Amino acid sequence: MALMRNSLGLFLVCFALMAGSCRDPMEHAHCDDTLLKRVPSPNGKLVIVIYNRTCNRGVTFFTYADVEDATVWFSWPRHPVVCFLVSHANSPHQLDAVWRDGNHIDVSSPDELDKYDVALPEHTCKDIDIEVVYNFKFKSPPVQEDKETVAAIREAIKQSESCIDQKFGSGHANYLRSLVDDKQHRQALELLCTNLEVEKCPISKETYALLEQAATRMAISRSYLENLRPLVQ
Numbered sequence: 001m002a003l004m005r006n007s008l009g010l011f012l013v014c015f016a017l018m019a020g021s022c023r024d025p026m027e028h029a030h031c032d033d034t035l036l037k038r039v040p041s042p043n044g045k046l047v048i049v050i051y052n053r054t055c056n057r058g059v060t061f062f063t064y065a066d067v068e069d070a071t072v073w074f075s076w077p078r079h080p081v082v083c084f085l086v087s088h089a090n091s092p093h094q095l096d097a098v099w100r101d102g103n104h105i106d107v108s109s110p111d112e113l114d115k116y117d118v119a120l121p122e123h124t125c126k127d128i129d130i131e132v133v134y135n136f137k138f139k140s141p142p143v144q145e146d147k148e149t150v151a152a153i154r155e156a157i158k159q160s161e162s163c164i165d166q167k168f169g170s171g172h173a174n175y176l177r178s179l180v181d182d183k184q185h186r187q188a189l190e191l192l193c194t195n196l197e198v199e200k201c202p203i204s205k206e207t208y209a210l211l212e213q214a215a216t217r218m219a220i221s222r223s224y225l226e227n228l229r230p231l232v233q
Helices: 002-021 147-168 172-181 185-198 205-218 223-231
Strands: 031-040 046-055 060-069 081-089 096-101 104-113 131-138
Touching: 031 096, 046 096, 081 104, 147 172, 147 185, 147 205, 172 185, 185 205, 185 223, 205 223
Parallel strands: 104 131
Antiparallel strands: 031 046, 046 060, 060 081, 096 104
């Protein structure tokens, strides 16, 4: 009887571990994927997958495309990734991809994209001989060195310092200033907007006007400002 109880206990422990391992791996990261399109290769062994990923309760948004191994049927929630094709951040844009044949993929978008929001691979599709051709239209590069824009970002950081240091730790505002000092103006502005949105920091009309001035001048995604509007007091 004792042996049966021990065996049953061991089985329950193993079952609990197995159940825990089957949880969505993105749950901890608070991200959700929405499948948009699947494009099988001519021989059916590979598949292009296009999907949207939202994180931090919808604060950050990405559109991805990758190539997956369709022969591994038991994987979950999707097949193993063979290689990454492209991602676009910050706002929903249409991506499309087609197989010209088993070794050639065309990736395109009908939208005009911001080059700073597009990530492309720096290597080939692993050991598979696949050539990828990208057909994208890009916006003109944003202004980075305008003195008034930089001054607006610095002042917005100063006016937001109390909240972001309280929420993210003392010195976080100085980190944002260091990005500006290193001429990473775009990164500093986008991170500041994201910090304010995530922590629901109250924003004065003056601070919002500074953020709007810099965001417009640098042509960052309008979604940053739209997410901040409910916080303006």
